Amino acid sequence: MARMTGAEIVANTLKTAGIRHVFGIVSIHNMPIVDAISRIDGIDMVTCRNEQSATHMADGYARATGQLGVALASTGPGTTNVVTGLYESAYASSRTLVITGQAETTFYGKGKGYVHEAENQKAMLQTVAQHVASPRYIEEVATQFKDLIRDVCSARPQPGAMEIPIDLQYAETEAGDLTVEFPAPFGADAESLTQAIDAIAGARKRVILAGGGVGKADASEALAALAEKLDAPVITTPNGKGALRDDHPLLMGPVLLSRPILQAVQDADLMIAVGTRFQAGVAGGQVAMPMPKMVHIDADPRNINLNYRPEVGVVGDAKLALKAIAEADIESGDAQYKEQLLGLAGQSKSGMRDRLGPDQAGILDVFSRYMDRDAYFVRDNTLPGYHWGNGLLPIFKPGGYIFPTSGAIGPGLPLGIGVAIATGVKTFCMHGDGGFMFHVGELSTAAQYQAPVVIVVFNDGGYGVLRGLQVNQFDGRFSETDLSTPDFVKLAESMGLTGLHADTVDGFAEQVEKAMGIEGPVLIELNVRNMQPISGVIPPPKD
Template identity: 50%
Template sequence: MTERTGGEAVVAALRALGVTRVFGIVSVHNIPIFDAILRDGTIEPIAVRHEQAAVHAADGYARASGRLGVAIASTGPGTTNAMTGLFEAAAASSPVLLITGQVDTIWYGKGKGFLHEAESQLPMLRTVCRRAESVRRTEAIARTIIEVARDILDGRPQPGAVEIPIDLQYRRGAVVVPPFDRPAPQRPDPEPLERALALLRETRRRVLWAGGGSIDASAPLRQLAERLGAPVFTTVNGRGVISEDHPLAMGPLTAHPAMQAVFEGADLLVAVGTRFQGGATRNWSLPLSMPIVHIDADPSVIGRNYPAAAAVVADARVALEALLERLDAPANDAAFTAAAVAARDAARSQIREDIGPDHAAIMDAIRELLPRDAVIVRDATIPAYLWGNRLLPILEPRTSIYPASAAIGPGLPLAIGAAAAGRRAAVIQGDGGLMLSVGELATLAQYRLPVILCVFNDHGYGVLRSIQARTFEGRTIGVDLATPDFAALARAMGIRGERVGSAVAFRDAFAAAVAEGAPALIEIDADALTPMRSFPQPPRPRG
């Protein structure tokens, strides 16, 4: 037991959790925490320009590293700004801890109108967090932080939050920092595991389906696929669990029409770490009538969208290793697997043809020039929808990040977090989405993080422009935007900035940025590229 200030108690708890970086904005309601971080010297604070970006960056850090991501914000407006980031972390099953302030305990709950007073902050946080707690004594700060962190790391990860009144951050108290042991992965019960093994023995046309919950089970998943000779589909969040240059990797193409025959012909589906969300199943119209072995750490998702013949509640890696230890099933029917691979190749060829030669060449340049272990972040934008999420190869676990909530704008701060985890990163970004987090260019410049931001500029919200025009007889509203010269803006921030109008020029600019290893922005004139078929763009005002 050591006497510490509340701010020092926060730092002691973060050190016990193994935290080495935090993201946030300094405020009068958290400065004792930041001062303690400064004096301690073992945790690097990364000062972002908006609290939403702080949580997105902590999320990107968690997804790229597999470790706890931490954001620090102020009470009231700072925490309301952080809510979208927590919403995204919840959708992505990402372990993100928000530490925020609160007014002094003598004013809390009295509704007197104190500075940044937020009477309902805790219930608000609980709408998007697995667990949110308010500390009432300085002595309880470290224990509360560690308890919440342990909870959100257990099973399927989720975000959490701790609010600490400002007087408790300044106050000194006898603080005990309990030891932290990451929760042990859950082991499967014998009965459902035996049922899964029996189904594997009885079938010859199996398909594997890997979601985001399988991302740390890469080795046993690949071994299971190879022993069975079974094709492996992934969701967008599960990309990288098997390298997409592996002969059995089908990629995130479950919803592609060419794949329906594969699922109709399968006699068993082994699903790992997935909720069977709408995008991957064409809003649950994909016919999955075969028996399903469903493995997930969260029992509430098993059977939620498709019934499970064997419900294996367990950590993905532990469950797959247990299956492999006792697996005595025959190999897949070779003709079935060959047909699945042929369908995959046909789908990839069709997508490549649909996106046209310029976008295909840009995609090829990104994959060829980036290291295998670089993180590829896609914001919600047309190039991401049409090729970034479906065709651009992802080669290693934890190198693919996409907003699970389909929000526009998180791309840059997610990449900042990934780069802060020690990874190089590239972002596929639209101009409309970038404007929601454009201030984080200053963060990128300040910390010289190795992020290459590829901005496809079509002067507005291209997806919505196309949908409106097709739905409302060519009419559009609110989708055409005045956008800055992004390359010049980057240069003004002290970042390499270049504007290109062709795939050849993009390749040269991207190669130079990769070689430099520093932050860079490449603005691509989307109007100068060969149009992609799936999102035809109507004429729009010029000037």
């Protein structure tokens, strides 16, 4: 049996778990782990400029691949930086794992002023992570780490973290078996499946609501098979985009909040909701909407009855549950009702496009030309994201559309870099100029590792979303939302990227075509200040 240091146990366990990249920053309290990773074939360290960014990159990696995304930080200030990234990962049900250091075991908890001392670090991490491991003896490192990885990847994914005292990283022990056995998907109990099948068979006017859990369970084919068997239209949540290919004839898309569609859905005999917790949204209004009778399928029992009380709750893996239901003897549904819903979805999308105006509609069309089955689109929380990213941008695979689920401003850039590094595929990253500055230092990371990301910064001179919120709330007043912005092209070039600029839709189309032919990262600054604004949006200040 081989002897290894604690750091080597961590690195070798990551290798057995299939990890190919670790995002992080080297520090005095994680140097042994960085060194151990550097000596293992097949794992590359991606050095970031901030631990929050590293955690977002690990999150993007996890969402795009369905695998574990790993970030490495250092104790104390380095770990405080990861909290926002873990917060976002929890919202997004992401398989994100943070590894960090801790003071020597002989000093931990003594309050003696040890460098980067963090007495309550574990408690802090527990506020944003489902499982936090904190070994006190070298013999505990392997077992706790393997258990943590399994837990992060079980059922509905949730982030986890492990703090490892620096003396345990250097200490040696017998390594033992470091193989990580990932948990198998668990099926729902037979009784709840039978009840669900009976409820579906007893309904004629049916509609399916697919959330982000469909993609995480690799259940897209099973969803398509059930929808086709029932001849039932499929609404998605924004996180559920890509659960069905955009060209599938039964796809309605994320249109539930359209008033005519919501009213028509209320007339359904039954909604089959799968992989969604019905997020409350701004002001909680999205859990006050009347809903029809419901079968709710989710891997997390806490989501059943959380915001809506279904007729039947099915706790289990979405793929297994959908397959079991599709195998039952159930007749197809009401064709007239299906056509009504699909028609309303078409009208809703047409109305969305009309409200965009010619400039934003043209920008949407430019992006859409490149959204084939291999493309990834990452966006920050921006006006275009809300107005056409969610509802109109075509997505052809689960995980192909990624955004900050928590509503945070800023994570888009590191999420996009993580996706690009994970997949090696050209990745669009759409940002507003305000949120972009949160993690602007990661342009250097993108350049250093030649991440194939095309970053598009919509420059409207400030926080456009917040301008609108303030105007609606404060009798037309807005304040502290206009920003002084740099020359983004020169900024990108100074950090080793190709920088491009566009002022018109035609110019943007030319620059995107050019960017798609360039290896490595590209930034396109799109000046939208003089473009026609989206209907109802407060115009930005003119140049």
